[in-house]
Amino acid sequence: MTQEPAQDHLDALDHFRERTEGRVIDRRGFLAICAAIGMPAGLARLTPAAAQGTNRELVLVNWGGDAVRGMRAHFVEPYIRANPGRRVAIDGTGPSSGRIRLMVQSGRVTWDVMDRNLHTALELGRENILEDIDYAIVDRSKVRPEHANQWGIGNYTYAHVLTYNTRRWGGRVPTTWKDVWDLRGFPGRRAFRRTIDGALEAALMADGVAKESIYPIDMKRALDGHKAIKNQTIYYNAIAEGQAAFRDNEVQLGLLLNTRSWPLKNDTNGVCDYTFNEGIVWVAAWMVPKGAQGGRAIWEFIASTQEPQRQIELLRSNGYGPVNPAASAALPEDLRPLDPGREENYARMLPGGVAWYAEHATNALQQYLDAISS
Amino acid sequence: MAQDGGALRRVLAGLILAFLVLPAFVVFPVSLTPNRYLSLPSGGVSWQHWQTLFTDPVWLSGIRESVLIASLSTALALAAGTACAIGCWRLGSRLTDMVRSAMILPLMIPTIVYALGIYRFYVELDLIGTMLGVILAHAVTGLPYVVLTVTASLANLDPALERAARSLGASVPQTLTRVIVPNIIPGILSGGIFAFIHSWDELIIVIFIGGRELFTLPQLIWDGINENLDPAIAAVASALILFTLAVLLVELGLRRRRQFRAARDT
Amino acid sequence: MSAASTTFAAQPRRGFRGFYVLMLAPALVLLLGLYVLPLFGVVLISVTEPRPGLGNYELLLTSASVQRALWTTGRIAVLTTLITLILGYIVAYAMRMASEGAQRWMLFCVLFPFWISVLVRSFAWITLLRSEGVLNTALRGTGLIEEPLMLVRNETGVLIGMVHAMLPYAILTLYANMRGIDLRLMTAARGLGAGPVAAFLRVFLPMTRPGILGATVLVFIISLGFYVTPAILGGGRTLMIAEYVALQINETLRWGLGTMLATTLGISVMGIMWLMSRVLDVKRLFGPA
Numbered sequence: 001m002t003q004e005p006a007q008d009h010l011d012a013l014d015h016f017r018e019r020t021e022g023r024v025i026d027r028r029g030f031l032a033i034c035a036a037i038g039m040p041a042g043l044a045r046l047t048p049a050a051a052q053g054t055n056r057e058l059v060l061v062n063w064g065g066d067a068v069r070g071m072r073a074h075f076v077e078p079y080i081r082a083n084p085g086r087r088v089a090i091d092g093t094g095p096s097s098g099r100i101r102l103m104v105q106s107g108r109v110t111w112d113v114m115d116r117n118l119h120t121a122l123e124l125g126r127e128n129i130l131e132d133i134d135y136a137i138v139d140r141s142k143v144r145p146e147h148a149n150q151w152g153i154g155n156y157t158y159a160h161v162l163t164y165n166t167r168r169w170g171g172r173v174p175t176t177w178k179d180v181w182d183l184r185g186f187p188g189r190r191a192f193r194r195t196i197d198g199a200l201e202a203a204l205m206a207d208g209v210a211k212e213s214i215y216p217i218d219m220k221r222a223l224d225g226h227k228a229i230k231n232q233t234i235y236y237n238a239i240a241e242g243q244a245a246f247r248d249n250e251v252q253l254g255l256l257l258n259t260r261s262w263p264l265k266n267d268t269n270g271v272c273d274y275t276f277n278e279g280i281v282w283v284a285a286w287m288v289p290k291g292a293q294g295g296r297a298i299w300e301f302i303a304s305t306q307e308p309q310r311q312i313e314l315l316r317s318n319g320y321g322p323v324n325p326a327a328s329a330a331l332p333e334d335l336r337p338l339d340p341g342r343e344e345n346y347a348r349m350l351p352g353g354v355a356w357y358a359e360h361a362t363n364a365l366q367q368y369l370d371a372i373s374s
Numbered sequence: 375m376a377q378d379g380g381a382l383r384r385v386l387a388g389l390i391l392a393f394l395v396l397p398a399f400v401v402f403p404v405s406l407t408p409n410r411y412l413s414l415p416s417g418g419v420s421w422q423h424w425q426t427l428f429t430d431p432v433w434l435s436g437i438r439e440s441v442l443i444a445s446l447s448t449a450l451a452l453a454a455g456t457a458c459a460i461g462c463w464r465l466g467s468r469l470t471d472m473v474r475s476a477m478i479l480p481l482m483i484p485t486i487v488y489a490l491g492i493y494r495f496y497v498e499l500d501l502i503g504t505m506l507g508v509i510l511a512h513a514v515t516g517l518p519y520v521v522l523t524v525t526a527s528l529a530n531l532d533p534a535l536e537r538a539a540r541s542l543g544a545s546v547p548q549t550l551t552r553v554i555v556p557n558i559i560p561g562i563l564s565g566g567i568f569a570f571i572h573s574w575d576e577l578i579i580v581i582f583i584g585g586r587e588l589f590t591l592p593q594l595i596w597d598g599i600n601e602n603l604d605p606a607i608a609a610v611a612s613a614l615i616l617f618t619l620a621v622l623l624v625e626l627g628l629r630r631r632r633q634f635r636a637a638r639d640t
Numbered sequence: 641m642s643a644a645s646t647t648f649a650a651q652p653r654r655g656f657r658g659f660y661v662l663m664l665a666p667a668l669v670l671l672l673g674l675y676v677l678p679l680f681g682v683v684l685i686s687v688t689e690p691r692p693g694l695g696n697y698e699l700l701l702t703s704a705s706v707q708r709a710l711w712t713t714g715r716i717a718v719l720t721t722l723i724t725l726i727l728g729y730i731v732a733y734a735m736r737m738a739s740e741g742a743q744r745w746m747l748f749c750v751l752f753p754f755w756i757s758v759l760v761r762s763f764a765w766i767t768l769l770r771s772e773g774v775l776n777t778a779l780r781g782t783g784l785i786e787e788p789l790m791l792v793r794n795e796t797g798v799l800i801g802m803v804h805a806m807l808p809y810a811i812l813t814l815y816a817n818m819r820g821i822d823l824r825l826m827t828a829a830r831g832l833g834a835g836p837v838a839a840f841l842r843v844f845l846p847m848t849r850p851g852i853l854g855a856t857v858l859v860f861i862i863s864l865g866f867y868v869t870p871a872i873l874g875g876g877r878t879l880m881i882a883e884y885v886a887l888q889i890n891e892t893l894r895w896g897l898g899t900m901l902a903t904t905l906g907i908s909v910m911g912i913m914w915l916m917s918r919v920l921d922v923k924r925l926f927g928p929a
Contacts, residue, residue, distance in 0.1 A: 059586065064597045091586040092597060098890035099582065102490060106497040110585070127893070194876045234793055235876025238599040244412065244763070250770050250793075260601065267411070362892040369887075370705045373712070373879040380737070387734030390727050391749040394807060397764035400774070401756055404764075412763050450670075458667035461660045473664060475913055480675055481861045482909040484885040487902035490895070491678035514674045517667060518861075522854050523813050529850030530820030546659045560816035568809065571754045578886075595757050607760050614755035622748050626741060 057087040058294045058301055062115035064092030070318035071115075074311075079304045086297060097124060104129040104290045112294035113301060118285040119197075121152025122358035131288040137299035142306040142324045143283075146351060152285035153302060156314065157321035159281040159340040159349055160198030163191075163246060163261045163274040164253040174253050176278050177206035181229060190233040191242050191254030192226070196368045197357065198255055198280045199226065201350055205278055215353040219364060223371040230372050246272050258340055259319035279349040281340050283323060315339055398615060405609040411602035423605040427613065433594060433606060440591035443505060444573040447512035451569040454513070455520025456562055460554060463528045464536070474521060481518040488515070489582035496583050503585025511579050516569030523568065527561025528554075683903050689896035696900035706884075706901070713881040716795070716870065717863035720802040724859050725852065727803065728810030732851075733844075735811070736818040750811050753804055762872040765801055766792055793875030801873040802863060809862060810855040817851025853916070861909060881905065 062071060068090050076088045095114035101124075103109055116124075124130050130151040140148050147154035164174050165188075174186050180202065192199045200217050203225030209218075226233075234251055236242035243260045245251045247267055256264070261274035286302050294301075305311070308327035312335070314320045315327075321341040322328050328342045336342055340349065357364075400414070407413050408420040427433055458477060462470035480488065492511050493502070501507035531554065539553045540546070555562070577592040584590070595607045686696050699706050735746045753761065768774045771788035779785045791797060821844065829839040867883035881901060888898030 063600050065599065066601045089586060093581050093584075093586065093593065096890045097893050098486075098490075098895075101893060102493055102582075106494055108497050108502075110502075194871075230877065233875075237871050237876065240411075240599050240601060240603050241872060243602070244766075247411070247413070248767075248770070249772060250766070263601075267409070362894065365887075365892060366705055369879055370708065373877050374708060383730065383734050383737070387731045387746070390731050390807070391746060393804065395749050395752045396768065397756055397761055397804075398752055400764035400767045401760060404760075404767075412760070414767065454666040454670055457663040461663035464660045465657070465664075470664070471917070473668065475910060477667060477671060478857070478861065478909075478913070479671070479906060481858075481865070482906045483679065483902050484865060484882045484898075484905065486882075486886045486889045487682055487899055488675070488679060490889060490899075491680075491682040492674070494681060495674075495678035510670075510674055514670045517671065519858070521667070522858050523816055526813050526851050526854030527816040527820055530817060530847060540656070546656055557820065558816075560819040564812040564816045567751070567754070567812065575757060592757065595759055599759075603759060603763065607757060611756040611760055615752065618748060618751060618755065622744055626744060629740070 056294060056297070057089055058112040058297055059089050059091055059110060060113045060115070060301075061091045061093070061095040061111050063094050066318055067115070068092040070314055070320070074313040074317065075301075075305045078307070078310055079301055082304065083300070088301065100124060100289055101127070101129050107291070109289050109291040109293060111289050112292045112298050114287050114289065115155060116152070116285060116287055118147065118149060118152045118154065118283050119352070119354040119357035119361065121285045121287045122149055122354060123361065124287070125149070125151030126358070129290050131290055131292060133286075133288070133302075134299040137296070138303050139306055142326070144323075144325060146354070147283045147285075147323055149354070152287045154283045154323035155286045155305065156284050156311065156323050157281060157339075157341040158284060159258045159276065159279040159321075160193075160202070160255050161258045161261055161274045161276055161279040162202075162253070163256040163264065163272060165246070165249065165271060166273050167271055168252045173273070175275060177202045178208075180253055181206040181225065183229065183232060186253060188232075188252030189250060190229055191245055191251040191256065192233055192235055193239070193242060193255060194235045194237050194369065194372070196361065196365050197282065197352060199368065200364065201280045201352070202255055202278075205350070211350045214350060215356045217353070217356060217360070217364070219367055223367060226368070226371055233372075235372050258321075258338075262319050262338055276340065276345045276348050279340065279345075280352050281346060281349040282352040283354075284320070398612075401608050401611045401615075404605055405612045407605050407608075409605070412605055412608065423609040424613075426604075426606045427609045430606075432589070436589055436591045436594040437610075439505070439588060440574055443508050443512060443590065444570050447509045447516055447573045448566055448570040450509070450513035451516035451520050452562065452566050455517045455565060455569075456524050456555075458517075459521050459524035459528060460550070460558075463525065463531075464533075474525060477521040478518040480515040485515070485576075485578045489579050492579065493582045502583055503587040505588065507583050508580055508588060508590075511583060512573040512576060513569075515576075515579070516572050519568035519572060520562075520565035523565035524558060524561045527558045527564075531557050682899055685895050686900035686903050687896075690894075696896045697904075699897065699900070700904060706897075709879050709881050709884040712879060713864055716798060716802065716878070716880070717860055719799060720806055720863045721856060721860045723799065723803050724806040724810045725856060728807050728814055728855060728859075729848075729852070731807070731811050732814035732818055735815050736821070736823075747815075750808050753808055758805070758868050761805070762801060762869055765797065765804075765873060769797065769800070792873050795874060795878065797873035797875070798870045798878050801869040802866060805866070805869060806859045806863060809858050813855040813858055814848065814851040817848055817854065821847050857913060857916075864905065864909070 060071065060076070062068065072090055076090065079088065080086055091111070095111065095116055097120065100111075100114065103111065121130065125132075132150055133148070133153050138153055140153070143154040147157075162174060162177065162180065166173055168188055169186060172186075174180055174182075179186050180190060192202075200219075200222040201214050203222040204214050204217065205211070207221060207225055209221075233254070234242075234245055236245060239257055239260055242251075242254075242256055243264050246254075246256065246264055256274065258274065258276070258279070261272075264272045265274065286305070288298055292298060306324055308322065308324050308330055311320075311322035311324055311327040312331060315322055315331070315335055315338060319338055321339045322331075323341060325341065325343075328339055331339055331342060337345075339345060403414050404412055405423055406419040406421065407415040407423070408418050409415075427437075455477070458473070462474045496502045496507050499507075501510075535553055535557075536549055539549045544552065575592055577596060580588060580590050580593060584593070591610065595603075595610075598604050687694060689696075700710075731746070731750065735743050738746060756764070766773070769789075769791040770776070770793070771790065773792075775791070776785075776788040780788065791800065825843055825847075826839050829843045830836070834842065865882045867880045867886070870878045870880050871883060885898045885901050888894040888901070
């Protein structure tokens with residue numbers, strides 16, 4: 001593929017992009033333009049990547065901290081060892097939806113792979129700011145069927161789990177969300193995150209809704225649940241903040257990420273503990289911004305992270321559950337209780353409603369914040 | 375002035391100052407915690423977080439970048455903001471009132487909205503991921519602090535002073551440097567401190583336009599927000615407090631020596 | 641425009657005037673080139689997304705959610721500003737009256753909050769003030785209280801944290817202004833028979849009006865933009881407008897709503913300042929004495 005003949009077409013495309021202020025055009029519009037300027041659509045999309053070759057540095061964006069260290073050690077370094085000459089940089093500043101949209105609209109996409117979750121992939125994919133996952137290279141069969149969609153492929157699993165202080169109620173501990181809503185039986189301060197995933201489902205389960213009928217979420221019912229406990233509840237933003245509240249005995253029960261409940265248990269020598277029972281399990285997902293420049297290397301990198309051994313190592317270092325069931329099945333004894341994706345744990349939990357969140361998250365989040373803030 | 379209610383004034387002011395320094399009583403011990411999360415030390419102290427601060431290349435480069443960005447953007451904001459405040463003060467018309475109000479605009483618009491705009495702008499100018507880009511953005515958002523404080527301290531400056539200087543044959547630059555500026559030094563310094571701290575603590579703009587080429591101190595501080603906040607951030611705060619204390623002591627020492635010499639010479 | 645300032649403004653000779661006009665240029669170029677221009681396209685989003693028109697601005701009148709966030713923010717900002725100004729004035733006045741050496745020490749204390757990043761500061765307040773925190777433990781130890789005082793994770797906590805963060809701004813602005821005041825005027829007033837209170841109220845206080853005005857504007861506007869401290873110390877139940885905007889931009893992608901709120905904030909703060917300048921007669925304050 002030579003660059004010269006395509007150059008004029010690219011100029012035409014740039015010109016179009018200028019006129020549309022860099023706004024990404026929808027697929028049909030894109031094809032129409034390609035047809036108008038007489039070039040195959042695939043060529044326009046791939047030219048920059050092909051021109052750069054697979055040795056161009058990939059940029060992986062995640063949420064920083066231990067995620068950078070863990071993914072570098074167990075995803076990036078094995079990939080580089082297997083593909084000498086390639087480079088992958090990790091940017092830990094956070095692929096928030098706003099920044100993804102801004103970058104794609106600006107027309108200069110410098111990110112290649114982003115660590116988000118499956119329902120966001122569905123939501124942003126519909127906004128037309130993500131690339132389709134190339135399932136010719138990425139193996140869809142290496143994740144559960146519910147852990148892949150057009151724009152996102154499972155990366156690791158995590159869960160919102162009931163976490164509690166074992167000393168507060170004389171040997172008794174809460175085991176269900178009903179207990180968390182039982183202000184008399186389990187007096188004390190509660191903790192929930194200021195995001196809806198997990199918080200809404202917990203309220204509904206506490207109110208007696210069966211796991212199978214949680215979705216579509218009855219917002220009024222879920223919010224009434226939170227209104228009933230909000231005066232005894234600390235709603236934390238940062239996960240570190242919620243964890244610290246448990247550690248300092250500022251809260252005694254509530255919801256925390258399993259990836260932090262485990263270190264919390266260790267830090268407190270078992271004073272704080274957690275259960276997967278009635279947990280809400282989610283899947284983090286790789287997604288790729290529309291117009292990413294990394295080309296084929298992006299998909300090859302993602303495929304390399306599906307390797308069971310790498311996922312097992314990441315569970316050991318970061319507590320991220322393997323998304324590949326083969327990895328969960330092969331876990332050594334000591335790691336099994338940590339893995340939300342392991343069958344005996346997975347079965348006790350509610351899989352988070354990807355489709356519902358992709359559609360309703362925006363409004364639901366606003367309603368939730370309004371309800372707890374009023 | 376004792377009979378001016380001086381005692382009450384001093385007690386009240388003392389209490390308020392105590393309120394201001396109160397968190398430091400937590401911050402110092404926390405910087406010595408043996409744990410890897412923010413906590414009061416229990417069962418022993420450790421200097422590991424201070425060590426991180428002075429040896430870890432990531433922290434060192436973060437501090438260096440932040441110092442550089444904050445210093446240069448403050449210098450820009452100070453120069454432009456002070457000149458603007460003096461110009462507005464001296465010209466004193468309805469138009470300059472508008473200019474002064476406009477200068478406060480960056481303080482009113484939520485930073486994230488500006489971040490959207492400056493990102494798009496910098497993509498065009500190819501300034502994404504450059505220190506220059508961040509310095510300029512921090513300078514313009516630091517302007518309001520300078521303009522507000524300098525304006526407040528100019529208000530008590532008698533314009534007759536300025537007229538007198540000129541009628542004595544001083545040029546405008548001479549009037550500025552010899553008469554006006556020396557009289558508003560406290561305002562300029564306050565504005566400078568505010569602008570510096572604004573840049574020093576600023577996170578959102580840096581995240582949007584810094585790319586992965588830049589990693590400033592606030593980014594380091596927020597980096598552990600998903601797991602544990604690194605107690606090194608308490609060590610940073612403690613080190614800064616100790617640094618200002620050292621500056622203060624040196625300054626007081628020099629002053630005492632000067633006074634001593636002056637007393638001896640007379 | 642008052643007659644006094646007209647004559648005053650007309651007084652500088654042409655060359656001098658030109659020089660002062662030139663002094664405005666760098667700041668104006670910075671502001672217009674690197675702030676107003678980049679912001680312009682963003683403000684436009686507020687009338688184009690999700691569909692062209694003033695739909696987003698209608699939400700100001702119709703959305704209870706938007707109104708609540710605005711009301712919470714306004715209430716907290718006003719309370720913070722009031723408390724901060726009163727406390728800050730006391731400290732600034734004490735500083736002005738203190739010896740040079742004491743002033744340095746006071747200044748040192750005033751700068752304290754600046755060096756402690758907002759996350760650590762919030763953590764420190766939680767550690768100090770929570771129900772099993774340092775303060776409550778100490779108070780209960782001495783038998784002063786039976787039940788722990790609820791000082792954080794509620795609106796009290798928000799105010800404590802915000803006043804603490806805003807005090808340096810108020811004190812330094814007021815102090816910078818008070819430094820320009822000749823204290824002999826107070827002595828003169830006393831010499832003419834005024835009592836200490838009268839000398840303060842009639843002579844000192846009026847001269848600090850520009851300082852009060854500057855500090856009020858600074859503290860109020862910065863308070864409007866705060867959200868990390870309120871979110872943590874308020875136990876997650878305080879939703880300020882700046883966080884509301886950040887949420888729309890960064891997470892829910894309702895950019896039209898977010899930019900509408902930013903525009904509204906800008907316009908209403910400008911309006912408030914204009915009103916203040918009317919009521920407080922800024923002309924006289926900024927103009928010749």
